[in-house]
Amino acid sequence: MNAWKNGSVAFDSSSHQLDDLDRAILHELQHDGRVAFSELGRRVSLSAPAVTDRVRRLEAAGVITGYRAEVSPAAVGLPIEAVVRVRDDSGRVRGALLEMPEVLDAMHVTGEDCWVVRLAVTDMGSLEQVVGRLGTYGPTTTSMVFSAPIRNRPVVPPT
Numbered sequence: 001m002n003a004w005k006n007g008s009v010a011f012d013s014s015s016h017q018l019d020d021l022d023r024a025i026l027h028e029l030q031h032d033g034r035v036a037f038s039e040l041g042r043r044v045s046l047s048a049p050a051v052t053d054r055v056r057r058l059e060a061a062g063v064i065t066g067y068r069a070e071v072s073p074a075a076v077g078l079p080i081e082a083v084v085r086v087r088d089d090s091g092r093v094r095g096a097l098l099e100m101p102e103v104l105d106a107m108h109v110t111g112e113d114c115w116v117v118r119l120a121v122t123d124m125g126s127l128e129q130v131v132g133r134l135g136t137y138g139p140t141t142t143s144m145v146f147s148a149p150i151r152n153r154p155v156v157p158p159t
Contacts, residue, residue, distance in 0.1 A: 018063070018157050021044060021046065021054065022054065022058060022063075022157075023157055023159070024043075024044040025040065025044055025051065025054055025055060025058065026058070026063070026064070026154075026155070026157065027154065027156075028040055028043050028044065029055070029064065029067075030154035030155065031154065033067045033068070034067075037051050037052045037055070040055075070152060073104070073120035077122060078102075078120035078121060078122055079122070080120065080121050080122070080123065080124065080126075080127055080144070081104075081118065081119070081120050081144075081145035081148075082118075082119055082121070082127055082131075082142050082143060082144050082145060083116060083117065083118050083142070083143045083145060084115075084116075084117045084119065084130075084131060084134055084140050084141070084142045084143075085113035085115065085116055085117075085140065085141040085142075085143075086113060086114060086115040086116075086117060086134050086137060086138060086139075086140050087112065087113050087114055087138040087139045087140075088114040088115060088137050088138050089137065089138035089139075090137045090138065092137060093114070093115055093134065093137040093138070094106075094108070096133065096134075096137065097115070097117060100119070100130065100133070102119040102120060102121050102126070102130050103117055103118070103119050104118045104119055104120055105117070105118040106118075113141070114138070117134070118145075127142075
């Protein structure tokens, strides 16, 4: 069994086998999450009720975990992005990350560092403060983000 946990939703990939229609629906929704079911059905050659049923089943199975707007941090006053690697000597950084609004992504990883954190801040002083707080949990390494040519790439399920 190949299982993973996303937030509070556990998904067992062996319990839901994706077919070509599911893959087509996922492709369309990842490119336009606001598409009407009638239009989605037209794009994948299903009726609106049939495509609605399939989307609901994908949601219930934990394949589709949500819908959201993508917001540009720079456009809302957070022009500085950085990636911070943290070696968590205390075992407590997870809770701190959850409370930090500057944190956009946090990944618990293998290797010398325990966490890879992506954050967005207003200025260098704010970055210094955030990195300082993270440094109370263990050594940090900070890298500034020049650009992100690949971000939120759609997931392509294996066939």
